[in-house]
Amino acid sequence: MVPYERYPHARAAGNILNLRPPPIKALQEMGVDTADLGAPCHTTFRNAAGHVRADVAIPAEVVAQYGGGFIGMLRPDLYERMLAAIPDGVLHTGKQVSAIDDHVDGVTLTFADGNVQETPLLIGADGIDSMVRRHLWGDTPKRPHNLHILGGFTFDTSADAEPNEVVLTHNRTVQGTHTSIRSKGVSGYQWWVLEAWPDDRPAPTDLHAHALPLASGFPGPLANLVSVTSPKNVQRWPIRDIKPLKAWSRGRITLAGDAAHATSPYAAHGAGMSICDGYFLGQLLAGVDLNSPTQVSRALTEYDRIRIPHTTSQVQQAYVLGKVFHHAPAPLRPLRDFVLDHTPLLQKQVGEKSPGEIVAQLDEMGSGILSRA
């Protein structure tokens, strides 16, 4: 398998990131050094007064093995570790695929530099604007959520935030969150604020200045964390996803990562699912004769069967949470908050169902990347 990257270097798009236990397991199986890659955290959802609405339940044995349900880190660190696990010369950079010709015996790739390459299998892990997805399934426009997220990180510990906790708080219109991170052996914090923002409205000119008053609406150390963060460590993303596809694979071509299931950061699991796609592809393709169209097609059909339900559920839940917390009509917000404060609804959904589905992946992954579960 030859990975092609269009840019001269494989680079992290962004700063903050969290991974759950299944991608950590997948990374370990792929030979990535995950030791002290991030800060293991326990997660609660709270209201603006600090009342806990949901406590994310992760089984004790998973916590013991992975340290918790949410591991906070910086993206460049993850990239560095992943690139270190790839033998020299395997990753081909500066190679932008510009055309795909799918024929019975294989797939012909044409690159922007004019080179042509034949491959028996094409996995399009080419992001939310995937050309491979367009080749397979036509136009699947991005779905704007009319939300944006501003996030940053700091190693200044003077804000006195509780370590190893994800404190995910909603007021009537904004989500404000802070969590621990580890980077190169140093402890710190990441934070983000998320609010409704029309997709076509220009970004605020000063991200740090925009984030500060939003963070000030929350109890605890969030505003202090934003204050002590260097403006250069603050980034913004408009939130968009892709409406889940019914099928990913056709013939000798499939999709992985955001190309298959671009997800709102409300899931905090898009990269995790992408890493697990790679794990399952490795497992399903181990021992397959890539020259046999039947064997390739059987493996990819199984891949769709295993991956589409889980990723669809995560994409849709993240989409709905964004709607509920940021696009509910103003008169309904007190009622929404009453329900979330006084019923087990949020606990059941984000405290139990969703983490249950994620932890169940560990069993589905089985004992190793080369042996089917």
Ligand SMILES: Cc1cc2nc3c(=O)[nH]c(=O)nc-3n(C[C@H](O)[C@H](O)[C@H](O)COP(=O)(O)OP(=O)(O)OC[C@H]3O[C@@H](n4cnc5c(N)ncnc54)[C@H](O)[C@@H]3O)c2cc1C
């Ligand atoms: C604000 C924010 C916070 C998030 N937080 C989390 C989180 O906490 N946890 C989590 O798990 N996920 C999170 N996500 C989601 C996560 O960032 C994405 O799901 C993940 O980065 C997708 O990885 P990918 O490799 O599929 O796509 P990408 O990272 O987009 O990579 C695609 C690659 O393909 C290359 N490429 C594209 N076209 C071509 C071509 N024609 N030829 C050759 N190469 C090509 C690109 O250059 C790029 O390197 C978050 C997302 C956002 C926006």
